[in-house]
Structure formats: C-alpha cells, structure tokens
Amino acid sequence: xxxxxxxxxxxxAGKGSRMKSDCPKVLHKLGGKTILxxxxxxxxxxxxxxxxxxxxxxxxxxxxxxxxxxxxxxxQKKQKGTGDAIIIASKYFSDNDNIIVLYADMPLISxxxxxxxxxxxxxxxxxxxxxxxxxxxxYGRVYRNKGKVISIxxxxxxxxxxxxxxxxxxGTFIANGKDLKRWLYKINKENINQEVYAxxxxxxxxxxxxxxxxxxxxxxxxxxxxNNQLQLSILEKIIQKKITxxxxxxxxxxxxxxxxSLRGKLKHGxxxxxxxxxxxxxxxxxxxxxxxxxxxIIKNSVINNHSYIKEYTIIENVQIGENCTIGPFxxxxxxxxxxxxxxxxxxxxxxxxVVEKKSKIKHLSYIGNAKIGSQVNIGAGSITCNYxxxxxSQTIIGDNVFIGSNTELIAPIKIxxxxxIAAGTTVMKNIETPxxxxxxxxxxxxxxxxxxxxxxxxxxx
Numbered sequence: 001x002x003x004x005x006x007x008x009x010x011x012x013a014g015k016g017s018r019m020k021s022d023c024p025k026v027l028h029k030l031g032g033k034t035i036l037x038x039x040x041x042x043x044x045x046x047x048x049x050x051x052x053x054x055x056x057x058x059x060x061x062x063x064x065x066x067x068x069x070x071x072x073x074x075x076q077k078k079q080k081g082t083g084d085a086i087i088i089a090s091k092y093f094s095d096n097d098n099i100i101v102l103y104a105d106m107p108l109i110s111x112x113x114x115x116x117x118x119x120x121x122x123x124x125x126x127x128x129x130x131x132x133x134x135x136x137x138x139y140g141r142v143y144r145n146k147g148k149v150i151s152i153x154x155x156x157x158x159x160x161x162x163x164x165x166x167x168x169x170x171g172t173f174i175a176n177g178k179d180l181k182r183w184l185y186k187i188n189k190e191n192i193n194q195e196v197y198a199x200x201x202x203x204x205x206x207x208x209x210x211x212x213x214x215x216x217x218x219x220x221x222x223x224x225x226x227n228n229q230l231q232l233s234i235l236e237k238i239i240q241k242k243i244t245x246x247x248x249x250x251x252x253x254x255x256x257x258x259x260x261s262l263r264g265k266l267k268h269g270x271x272x273x274x275x276x277x278x279x280x281x282x283x284x285x286x287x288x289x290x291x292x293x294x295x296x297i298i299k300n301s302v303i304n305n306h307s308y309i310k311e312y313t314i315i316e317n318v319q320i321g322e323n324c325t326i327g328p329f330x331x332x333x334x335x336x337x338x339x340x341x342x343x344x345x346x347x348x349x350x351x352x353x354v355v356e357k358k359s360k361i362k363h364l365s366y367i368g369n370a371k372i373g374s375q376v377n378i379g380a381g382s383i384t385c386n387y388x389x390x391x392x393s394q395t396i397i398g399d400n401v402f403i404g405s406n407t408e409l410i411a412p413i414k415i416x417x418x419x420x421i422a423a424g425t426t427v428m429k430n431i432e433t434p435x436x437x438x439x440x441x442x443x444x445x446x447x448x449x450x451x452x453x454x455x456x457x458x459x460x461x
Contacts, residue, residue, distance in 0.1 A: 342355050348364065
C-alpha cells in the first residue's frame with residue numbers, strides 16, 4: 001500500500017477590498033515579509049508533495065519574479081467563493097492525497113498546528129482547525145449536536161443563540177482528495193451571491209456520517225486574519241513583540257522594546273545595545289559591542305565590532321568597520337564602505353564611496369563617488385562635486401590629506417597623499433605632488449557703507 005502524501009492549497013485570490021489599497025492584500029508586509037510569505041514558509045516547512053497557490057493574475061505577475069517561490073500556480077479569474085477556488089485547484093491534486101487548505105491572509109499559522117491536523121486525520125475523514133475565543137464576531141461558528149460537529153454557521157447567517165457559540169472555525173482543514181472533490185461538487189450554489197462556500201463541506205461530510213474531528217491551534221492568534229489596515233497593525237504588533245522577546249532572550253539590550261522594529265532579518269554578536277525608536281530593515285548584521293542610538297534607521301547593512309551609531313542616523317546598503325563612530329544626523333547611502341576607526345559626524349552624507357581607516361569627516365559635508373585614503377581629515381562644509389549634469393565622476397584622495405573647511409573638489413580629480421588644502425579652496429585639477437593648495441582671494445571693503453535696513457522699523461527678522 002502506497003504512502004499517503006500531502007498537498008497544500010493556499011487560497012490567496014480574494015479581492016481584499018477592505019484594505020482600500022492598490023497593493024493586493026496578501027502582499028502587504030508584516031515584520032519585513034509579505035503576509036503570504038509567512039504562510040508559504042510555513043507550508044514549505046511541512047515538506048508537502050506540492051503547494052498549490054490559488055491567486056489572481058496580478059499576484060502571480062508580482063510573485064513569479066521571485067525564483068524562491070516554487071508552487072503550482074492556479075488562477076481564479078472570478079471570485080466565486082472559497083469552494084470554487086478549491087474546485088479549480090482540484091485539477092492539480094490526486095484523489096489519494098491528503099489535502100490541507102490554508103488561507104494566505106492568516107500569517108501566524110504554525111507548522112505545529114498543521115502537523116496536529118495531519119495527525120488528527122489518521123482517525124477522521126475530515127479535521128478542522130477551530131478555536132474557542134472570547135469575541136467570536138465575524139467568524140463562522142462550529143455547530144455541534146451532542147458533541148459531534150454538524151456544520152459551520154457563517155456569522156452573517158447565525159441567529160442570536162448561535163452567535164453565543166464561542167468555538168469558531170478558522171477555514172483551515174484537511175481531507176482526502178477524493179472525498180473533498182465529491183463534497184465540493186455537491187455544494188449548493190443557490191445563494192444570494194451565487195458562490196461556492198467551502199464551509200458547506202462540513203455539513204455534507206456529516207450527512208454522509210463521516211468522522212469529523214477538530215483541532216485547536218497552539219495559540220488562538222494563529223487564526224487571526226487580515227482584512228483591513230487595523231487588523232494588519234494588530235498583527236504587526238504581535239509579530240514585533242515576538243521578535244523583540246526573542247532578541248532580548250538572545251542577549252540584545254533593547255532600551256524600549258515597544259518602540260523598536262525589525263522588518264527583516266538580524267544577525268548579531270554579543271553586547272548589543274539599541275536605544276528607542278530604532279528601525280532595522282532587510283538583512284542587517286551587527287558585530288560584538290555595537291551600540292545604536294535613538295531614532296536610527298539601518299537597512300541591509302553590516303556594522304562591525306565596537307562601532308557606535310549615534311542618534312538619528314540613516315544607513316542604507318553600507319559596510320562599517322570596527323571601532324567606528326557614526327553620526328548623529330548623518331546619512332550613509334548605497335555602496336559606501338567605511339573601514340576601521342573612521343569618524344563620520346553631524347549632517348554628513350556619503351554615497352558610493354570608500355573611506356579608509358582612521359579618516360574623519362565630521363561636519364556638514366557631502367562625499368559622493370569617492371575613494372578616500374587613511375588618516376584623511378575633511379573639514380566642515382566640504383563637498384565632492386561629482387555630477388556635471390550628465391555623468392558621475394570620481395574623486396580620489398590619498399593618505400594623510402588635510403582638507404580645510406568649505407572646500408569644493410571638482411570631479412574627476414586625484415589628490416596625492418600628504419597634501420593640505422586650505423579652507424575655501426576650489427580644487428579643479430589633479431594634485432600630483434604633496435603641497436599646500438589654495439585659491440588666491442582678495443578681501444575687499446566698501447567704506448562708509450550703511451545697511452539700508454538698519455534704521456527701518458518695518459524690517460522683520
């Protein structure tokens with residue numbers, strides 16, 4: 001006798017109109033991942049024979065660009081109910097398989113609960129994932145007679161007595177493929193919306209005197225779905241609380257875990273300290289003894305040992321070496337590499353640049369498309385003029401160069417090591433020999449000049 005295999009169907013073709021968004025509901029993000037990704041990851045962890053994703057053309061077009069998604073695509077062109085979606089998918093599963101149906105807008109469902117369903121199916125014809133909750137409004141109620149499951153009563157169809165039932169149905173179930181097809185084709189479509197409701201299979205299974213079991217999830221939150229922006233925010237809080245708890249257990253010091261957000265993946269060392277209002281996005285790597293100040297945003301970046309990111313600094317796609325001090329209020333952008341012991345200070349912006357060890361850019365400067373040597377000091381207000389309106393050009397600065405305040409470096413340009421550039425200089429040509437560089441400027445005076453606004457009482461500051 002051949003072993004019964006499992007096929008998982010994920011229903012994700014709903015309109016999601018209550019989200020009031022151009023983005024498909026299941027592609028909204030929670031903790032840096034789409035709602036659907038959570039369900040797909042859980043489904044994969046079960047190691048099924050196949051995953052069938054019932055979705056719209058729009059969702060397929062967006063998701064099919066991701067090579068990590070390996071599913072059987074099934075398009076539901078018209079939304080005629082969950083039962084219709086499963087009927088369309090039935091062409092792709094075997095009569096002998098056990099079929100698990102999941103909903104793409106239930107991101108907290110766990111593989112432990114799904115495995116409980118699989119185990120329950122060994123002694124039943126149909127097993128349902130249900131939960132007893134304090135406020136069952138909006139959920140289908142599990143109607144029983146003498147303990148046996150008879151049917152699922154939709155919230156909108158329930159009478160006052162039935163609305164008091166606390167046991168609700170999540171929509172997730174497991175059934176044999178042959179049984180499921182038979183029940184689906186028996187469903188009565190004569191309703192107001194002319195739709196096929198998958199919940200009707202429960203009553204049909206009962207009429208055939210099949211054994212129907214129910215299984216509770218590990219946590220009632222697993223059956224929470226997302227239908228609007230409010231529910232999305234509630235699930236975001238649940239996910240962030242779980243994330244922060246795990247991080248603190250792992251040794252990270254979060255000064256205010258209620259105002260910290262991880263929207264992706266974090267790999268970290270020991271003795272990490274993160275202040276309030278910090279957001280980490282994408283893939284972030286923190287070494288040992290890293291400290292991050294209030295209000296920082298760090299995306300897809302690496303920060304190595306003993307570095308300190310001061311308040312309100314934004315870091316995107318950057319590599320930072322050891323013993324660096326960054327910020328406050330600076331912006332490090334794409335493809336920037338800062339080597340060990342660099343100091344980047346207040347209101348400095350750097351992009352597409354490499355800064356070698358022990359160099360300092362501490363005040364009000366812009367560095368773009370540059371290679372900066374070691375032990376370079378760049379004074380306040382200095383900038384690389386890297387864009388001429390048509391193309392970006394590179395600035396190369398050698399080791400031990402001192403650049404005075406308010407200097408303009410007109411790229412493309414090279415400055416040899418050990419050069420000193422005086423404050424207020426505009427550098428337009430390569431400097432090939434160590435020297436002092438300055439522009440001759442004459443300071444002029446206009447005698448007997450009086451500010452015309454000095455005695456004007458109407459003048460405002």
